[in-house]
Amino acid sequence: MARNENERRRRPPEPHSTNSKGVRLQSLQSIFAARSADSSKRRGTGGDVDLDLDRDRDRGRDRDLGRSQDRDKDHQHWGRDRGRHQGHRHDRKKHRGHDDGGRRREDDEGTKHRRRHKHRHRSRDRPRIEVELKALDEKYMNWKFGVHPGFVITRFEPYIRKRYEAADKPIAVNAIFSFYSNGELVKPTDEIGENSPAIWYRMTKNPADLETWKFTHWQDETNGRLDTALSDELAKAIDEGATIGQLRKKVAELMFIEDPYRVVLIARSGLRRGLLHGENWEARQIKKWLCRWISIDVKPEKCYVILKGLGRAYVYHPDAPNVERGMDLRGIQTYIRHRLFRAVRLHKKSSVDVAFSDVVLSRDGVCPGSFTPVQWGATYTFEIPQDAAETFAEEESWLLAPTVSCAICMEDRKITDMPIKVTAKCEHLEVPCKDCLKQWLKSSLETTTWDRLKCPDCPSLLGYTDMRRYASKETFDRYDVLATRSAADALENFRWCLSATCEAGQIEDENCPKSKCNACGAKQCLKHNVPWHKGETCEEYERRNKQRKKDDKASEQMIKKTSKKCPECKKDVHKFTGCNHITCKSAPS
Numbered sequence: 001m002a003r004n005e006n007e008r009r010r011r012p013p014e015p016h017s018t019n020s021k022g023v024r025l026q027s028l029q030s031i032f033a034a035r036s037a038d039s040s041k042r043r044g045t046g047g048d049v050d051l052d053l054d055r056d057r058d059r060g061r062d063r064d065l066g067r068s069q070d071r072d073k074d075h076q077h078w079g080r081d082r083g084r085h086q087g088h089r090h091d092r093k094k095h096r097g098h099d100d101g102g103r104r105r106e107d108d109e110g111t112k113h114r115r116r117h118k119h120r121h122r123s124r125d126r127p128r129i130e131v132e133l134k135a136l137d138e139k140y141m142n143w144k145f146g147v148h149p150g151f152v153i154t155r156f157e158p159y160i161r162k163r164y165e166a167a168d169k170p171i172a173v174n175a176i177f178s179f180y181s182n183g184e185l186v187k188p189t190d191e192i193g194e195n196s197p198a199i200w201y202r203m204t205k206n207p208a209d210l211e212t213w214k215f216t217h218w219q220d221e222t223n224g225r226l227d228t229a230l231s232d233e234l235a236k237a238i239d240e241g242a243t244i245g246q247l248r249k250k251v252a253e254l255m256f257i258e259d260p261y262r263v264v265l266i267a268r269s270g271l272r273r274g275l276l277h278g279e280n281w282e283a284r285q286i287k288k289w290l291c292r293w294i295s296i297d298v299k300p301e302k303c304y305v306i307l308k309g310l311g312r313a314y315v316y317h318p319d320a321p322n323v324e325r326g327m328d329l330r331g332i333q334t335y336i337r338h339r340l341f342r343a344v345r346l347h348k349k350s351s352v353d354v355a356f357s358d359v360v361l362s363r364d365g366v367c368p369g370s371f372t373p374v375q376w377g378a379t380y381t382f383e384i385p386q387d388a389a390e391t392f393a394e395e396e397s398w399l400l401a402p403t404v405s406c407a408i409c410m411e412d413r414k415i416t417d418m419p420i421k422v423t424a425k426c427e428h429l430e431v432p433c434k435d436c437l438k439q440w441l442k443s444s445l446e447t448t449t450w451d452r453l454k455c456p457d458c459p460s461l462l463g464y465t466d467m468r469r470y471a472s473k474e475t476f477d478r479y480d481v482l483a484t485r486s487a488a489d490a491l492e493n494f495r496w497c498l499s500a501t502c503e504a505g506q507i508e509d510e511n512c513p514k515s516k517c518n519a520c521g522a523k524q525c526l527k528h529n530v531p532w533h534k535g536e537t538c539e540e541y542e543r544r545n546k547q548r549k550k551d552d553k554a555s556e557q558m559i560k561k562t563s564k565k566c567p568e569c570k571k572d573v574h575k576f577t578g579c580n581h582i583t584c585k586s587a588p589s
Contacts, residue, residue: 131192133160136180136202136290137269139223141167147192153179154188156201175203178210180290183271183347200271200290210292213238218266218297226296230254234294238283241401245279245313251296261306261377262299264317269293277343279313280415281399288346288398302377305332307340309382310389311404311415312396314340323376330370333359336382344396351395354388389420390469406433407457408440419470423460432456434470441471450482498524498531513538 128146133156135142141163157177164171179186180200192199204210213235215226225231237250244265252260265276270291276283303323305316316335318327336359341352360367360383363375384392397416404413407430417433432440437456444453453462462470467479488494488505496505497517504519513527523532525541533541563572568584 129192129194130197132198134198134200136200136271137293138273140201140203149191149193151192152188153186153190153192153199156199157188160201171203172205174205176205176207178202178204183288183290202290212292214293216268216293216295218264218295242283243279243401244276244281244283247283248279248315255298257298259301261304261315262301264297264299266295266297267291267293268295271347272343272345274343275317277314277316277340278396278399279315280401280403282401285399304377305374306379307332307336307382308379309384310393310420311418312400327374328371329361329368329374329380332361332374332380332382333370336384341392344392344399346395346398350392352388352392354384358385358388360384386420386424386465386469393420406436408432408436422455422457422470423462423466425460426455426458428457430457437470438472438475441467442475445475445479450479451486453479495524495526495529497522498529 128148129151131145131147131151133143133145143163156179160177161171178201179188180202181198186199202210213231215231215234216223217226233254234247234250237247242250245260248263248265249260251263251265252258255263257263267273267276267286267289268291270286270289270293272289272291276286276294299317300323303317305318307314307316316332318331322331333356337354337356341354342350344350362368362381362383363378393416397414400414400416402412402414404415404418405411406413406418409432411433413433417435419431419434419437422431422437431437440456441453441462451461453467454460455462464483467476471479485496488496491507493507493510494505495508495515497503497520499517499520499522502517502520502522504517506518508515508526510526513525514523514532515526516523524530525532525538527538528541528545536544559572559574563574565571566573566582566584573582
């Protein structure tokens, strides 16, 4: 009986037994295969992709799985109860990473396989960051990625190359990549963080191209560069500080165009692409948008509108369909609100927020209605609320060059360093710079009442809003206190607290003579306007005060009888001895 039992144990298991480990491994293999198919779907070529692809890791996992299957097939001849066989126990020790001496040993089939899976599960639990990878040049592609914190910038380059190869647009081997975040160049070893949701990239064969201007014709689909002589002239003008308006005139001169406003300049690369509207913008400043590529186009005659306001000029070039079918002034108001105000931002969104009705257009001093057709080639003046105008001036200041001279300090200033208007009633064009205006308001408040402060160049009075906009914080705080006290004094039954350490006040009930300050708790008599006479009623206080007044009056009469006034200081002098000659100590020597 024992011999039959031993023979049964030595007999190898049936190859198709449902209890064998081979079947279990086959089912695991099917699960891994399904996951691998899932991963390959995520590695598609379109739209959003997952940069954490682990393709090589999946291959290594399948390779380890095949080794495990082969090893288990070799172990099957030891029988079902392999734990009792010493040779098999020895093999299990080897598989777990132990040698005969019990020391720990790493092998490719055991420990590394388990560590790989442990790392895989840990990476799944970490939070992911959605990153947008954008091309600075519009002819290249953009993607969205999901990456883990700590992802290194340099890992983008090989993936970009693979994506272009998949699209049959291989990138040259000698191409140089540069990456930017928030308008600043980032190092290849920098890591992705939560504050970098967008990464911009640029490819070039020559590092010098990153600083070289590129000029093309807008309608040239090949993006071929303009004539070398023309490009050199434009690049020289930009480096010398030419504005967009001066650059427009330069192009018109070199291309023999009589009307320079027909010339359109378009930023083709960088963080902000599109038309360059501002005539006063300094052209070289647009490099802060990481722009190095400008396209040039020429519109038909009178196919533009000149807009003047806030001391600057802007040129609006409409699309061809708008010119053909006509447009009313609502389109110009929409352009100012939604495009012009947002066209000057550096990296963030514009803070200028005005209602549709706040944009007022006029032509030759007349304000036409919003449904009036646009007169192409004409000049319109626009006005917006002063607070919005000052905000827009601050946002636009980095694009402007010092071109205005202050009427007081005579220094060259940027247009945005000058107030739009000192007061709403000012009509003069020359105004002092904001720094000089602050000093003027400070000195004026020391010598003039708070409600009589005037503009330095005209008799227009400054209001509360004007002071808040142009005065320094210290000057405005003092002005605010004076204005508040004056407004409070005009209120009926308003009384200030009589405590020396309190500056509060409140409206009192005229029928109640006793008052308590809500701020400091001090009590006062409203009838006599004195601190509360504790222990006395108002009648008792009046009797005591009446007797004191009689005594004071009697003293004054006695002083007049027994003294004379000094001819110099007019003080009462009493003679009690000596001659009639006196010397005044208060008189100058």
